[in-house]
Amino acid sequence: xxxxxxxxxxxxxxxxxxxxxxxxxxxxxxxxxxxxxxxxxxxxxxxxxxxxxxxxxxxxxxxxxxxxxxxxxxxxxxxxxxxxxxxxxxxxxxxxxxxxxxxxxxxxxxxxxxxxxxxxxxxxxxxxxxxxxxxxxxxxxxxxxxxxxxxxxxxxxxxxxxxxxxxxxxxxxxxxxxxxxxxxxxxxxxxxxxxxxxxxxxxxxxxxxxxxxxxxxxxxxxxxxxxxxxxxxxxxxxxxxxxxxxxxxxxxxxxxxxxxxxxxxxxxxxxxxxxxxxxxxxxxxxxxxxxxxxxxxxxxxxxxxxxxxxxxxxxxxxxxxxxxxxxxxxxxxxxxxxxxxxxxxxxxxxxxxxxxxxxxxxxxxxxxxxxxxxxxxxxxxxxxxxxxxxxxxxxxxxxxxxxxxxxxxxxxxxxxxxxxxxxxxxxxxxxxxxxxxxxxxxxxxxxxxxxxxxxx
Amino acid sequence: xxxxxxxxxxxxxxxxxxxxxxxxxxxxxxxxxxxxxxxxxxxxxxxxxxxxxxxxxxxxxxxxxxxxxxxxxxxxxxxxxxxxxxxxxxxxxxxxxxxxxxxxxxxxxxxxxxxxxxxxxxxxxxxxxxxxxxxxxxxxxxxxxxxxxxxxxxxxxxxxxxxxxxxxxxxxxxxxxxxxxxxxxxxxxxxxxxxxxxxxxxxxxxxxxxxxxxxxxxxxxxxxxxxxxxxxxxxxxxxxxxxxxxxxxxxxxxxxxxxx
Numbered sequence: 001x002x003x004x005x006x007x008x009x010x011x012x013x014x015x016x017x018x019x020x021x022x023x024x025x026x027x028x029x030x031x032x033x034x035x036x037x038x039x040x041x042x043x044x045x046x047x048x049x050x051x052x053x054x055x056x057x058x059x060x061x062x063x064x065x066x067x068x069x070x071x072x073x074x075x076x077x078x079x080x081x082x083x084x085x086x087x088x089x090x091x092x093x094x095x096x097x098x099x100x101x102x103x104x105x106x107x108x109x110x111x112x113x114x115x116x117x118x119x120x121x122x123x124x125x126x127x128x129x130x131x132x133x134x135x136x137x138x139x140x141x142x143x144x145x146x147x148x149x150x151x152x153x154x155x156x157x158x159x160x161x162x163x164x165x166x167x168x169x170x171x172x173x174x175x176x177x178x179x180x181x182x183x184x185x186x187x188x189x190x191x192x193x194x195x196x197x198x199x200x201x202x203x204x205x206x207x208x209x210x211x212x213x214x215x216x217x218x219x220x221x222x223x224x225x226x227x228x229x230x231x232x233x234x235x236x237x238x239x240x241x242x243x244x245x246x247x248x249x250x251x252x253x254x255x256x257x258x259x260x261x262x263x264x265x266x267x268x269x270x271x272x273x274x275x276x277x278x279x280x281x282x283x284x285x286x287x288x289x290x291x292x293x294x295x296x297x298x299x300x301x302x303x304x305x306x307x308x309x310x311x312x313x314x315x316x317x318x319x320x321x322x323x324x325x326x327x328x329x330x331x332x333x334x335x336x337x338x339x340x341x342x343x344x345x346x347x348x349x350x351x352x353x354x355x356x357x358x359x360x361x362x363x364x365x366x367x368x369x370x371x372x373x374x375x376x377x378x379x380x381x382x383x384x385x386x387x388x389x390x391x392x393x394x395x396x397x398x399x400x401x402x403x404x405x406x407x408x409x410x411x412x413x414x415x416x417x418x419x420x421x422x423x424x425x426x427x428x429x430x431x432x433x434x435x436x437x438x439x440x441x442x443x444x445x446x447x448x449x450x451x452x453x454x455x456x
Numbered sequence: 457x458x459x460x461x462x463x464x465x466x467x468x469x470x471x472x473x474x475x476x477x478x479x480x481x482x483x484x485x486x487x488x489x490x491x492x493x494x495x496x497x498x499x500x501x502x503x504x505x506x507x508x509x510x511x512x513x514x515x516x517x518x519x520x521x522x523x524x525x526x527x528x529x530x531x532x533x534x535x536x537x538x539x540x541x542x543x544x545x546x547x548x549x550x551x552x553x554x555x556x557x558x559x560x561x562x563x564x565x566x567x568x569x570x571x572x573x574x575x576x577x578x579x580x581x582x583x584x585x586x587x588x589x590x591x592x593x594x595x596x597x598x599x600x601x602x603x604x605x606x607x608x609x610x611x612x613x614x615x616x617x618x619x620x621x622x623x624x625x626x627x628x629x630x631x632x633x634x635x636x637x638x639x640x641x642x643x644x645x646x647x648x649x650x651x652x653x654x655x656x657x658x659x660x661x662x663x664x665x666x667x668x669x670x671x672x673x674x675x676x677x678x679x680x681x682x683x684x685x686x687x688x689x690x691x692x693x694x695x696x697x698x699x700x701x702x703x704x705x706x707x708x709x710x711x712x713x714x715x716x
Contacts, residue, residue, distance in 0.1 A: 109702070111702060112702050112703075115702060115703050119704075407554075407556070409554075410556060413660075414556050414661060414663075417556070417658070417659070417660055417661040418556055418557055418661065420609065420610075421557070421608050421609050421610050421612065421658050421659060421661060422557065422608060422609065423609045424609070425609050433609075433610075434609070440609040440610070441609050447557075447607055447608070448557065449558075450558070451551060451552075451553065451558035451559055451560035452557060452558065452559055452560065452605055452606065452607065453560045453562065453606075454559055454560065454561045454562060454563045454603050454605070454606075454614060455562055455563065456562070456563055456564035
């Protein structure tokens with residue numbers, strides 16, 4: 001009878017200990033983040049499944065290694081025994097932190113070993129030996145002057161003029177960690193054409209494009225403006241040369257509607273929009289306009305918009321009301337200009353049609369190889385610093401291309417809304433919410449492209 | 457494949473339900489077959505690592521369930537019970553990347569009603585060991601919960617709705633030599649599946665993404681005991697583990713029943 005009672009008590013104790021152990025294991029799991037697998041860190045490795053575009057790839061952690069920290073009460077002998085029990089070898093110990101770098105056996109994955117170690121009550125934490133890296137920064141040497149993409153307060157290429165406010169930028173580098181865009185996503189740049197020999201564009205153009213000035217199929221730039229704005233949107237990036245484009249991997253479809261004097265016809269612009277829509281454009285960038293309504297251009301915008309094409313158009317640089325076609329608010333994004341301090345530029349046109357803004361003051365971009373020589377400055381590199389909403393609109397076009405790359409199923413209206421609603425309301429001190437000067441604010445590519453964390 | 461598995465579980469439960477009385481009749485002498493009403497309370501905890509079907513990532517589902525049990529013991533060692541409860545279920549990070557603005561969700565638990573049923577049928581009754589077949593089905597019905605989307609130029613929300621089902625069935629080996637105390641080991645086929653839908657509404661921008669999931673492991677082992685107290689009260693405690701490739705999940709149950 002006594003034996004039976006003893007057995008009974010022992011079994012009850014065993015049962016209780018099992019329940020308590022189960023809870024304590026779970027508590028440990030929750031304390032360590034609650035993962036039973038090492039999940040990819042959100043901004044590092046993402047699945048390529050589902051036809052989604054190119055993402056940053058590469059190992060997240062050192063293969064065959066884990067880092068482990070034992071609880072302070074654990075003696076060295078027990079640490080050695082534990083490491084041996086897991087068939088691992090100590091590589092080194094990080095001084096002062098008491099964190100051990102272990103080499104693990106080949107027949108177990110890093111994730112499994114991390115999990116197993118984290119179940120050990122003597123272990124404070126275990127983790128993969130993650131690979132750390134700087135945020136995605138292209139190797140283009142002039143990137144350091146592109147405050148619009150990453151503003152660290154740096155010089156922006158004009159002697160004595162600093163970049164202004166740290167963080168007054170469109171957060172391109174963080175967004176590039178999520179996506180650099182797809183070569184299948186096409187930005188039609190409707191302007192004065194492009195310099196097809198320019199190192200920033202020669203590998204980025206889809207074709208020789210269309211010239212509605214000379215009515216042929218060679219949109220060669222004889223002004224310089226078209227090369228500049230196309231480069232802002234999608235210059236060849238990470239090519240060890242010049243500048244970076246907003247839409248890193250996307251391509252340009254050049255359409256020439258402006259002649260060498262800087263003038264163009266409404267009919268050419270309307271035709272250019274239609275041609276872009278019929279020839280594979282996903283996004284249209286328009287850095288030109290008129291103070292007069294352009295009915296045929298409006299109809300062309302409707303044609304393109306109905307085919308899912310996102311259109312960004314510059315608001316104008318006269319400090320007056322918004323130019324057309326930007327003012328056709330239902331079909332395109334009207335883009336105002338900010339500077340390196342996130343302030344509105346005084347010359348940026350304004351009105352209720354302004355949707356959004358992007359840097360447009362002292363923006364660096366490519367110009368045709370012949371450009372500086374024609375201006376009497378032979379030997380200069382083919383890049384220039386320019387200002388205007390012409391420079392702002394291609395930032396929006398590049399962002400729209402990245403969004404279309406990442407989520408091809410989005411409609412034009414959805415992309416436009418994402419760009420609007422994820423903006424930073426940088427002039428909220430003077431005009432809270434959407435206003436006539438900067439619209440919803442300066443674009444923020446990070447918010448638009450990197451998943452937004454919803455926490456408890 | 458998943459559908460086939462679900463049908464298999466349902467079929468097994470049905471098989472147990474309909475054949476258990478026959479088995480009981482064959483394995484032990486007829487007892488006075490007076491039905492007994494067995495109401496009770498029950499608390500469940502379980503964590504399950506689940507795999508999302510559309511992107512093959514994993515998350516952990518953690519659920520706490522408090523429920524009422526309305527059981528009937530039709531004849532000795534054959535009982536059916538309905539479970540009516542309330543649960544808070546939470547996933548850790550879940551990525552909704554098909555929404556217009558992608559969401560990395562870690563918003564905590566969503567509370568909802570739980571309905572279910574349980575069957576316990578004795579296959580072999582005889583000292584020192586007995587074998588029962590135990591099956592259980594739980595359905596977390598899902599309720600909507602809303603969160604603000606932070607950091608936007610305009611106000612916006614996401615609304616999440618989870619629903620899941622859990623079915624388990626397997627033999628329970630009971631040691632019956634102790635008076636009023638019956639420890640057991642329960643080997644179960646345990647399957648969890650469900651959906652998590654997230655709806656995004658940011659002014660004119662709307663989108664919805666539905667993700668399906670299923671538990672990574674399908675087998676579990678639990679240790680537990682039934683403790684008979686005076687006044688026809690029975691306490692049950694159980695702790696289980698559910699191994700899967702690369703890890704293990706846990707569960708715990710505490711149950712109190714009173715028989716009339």
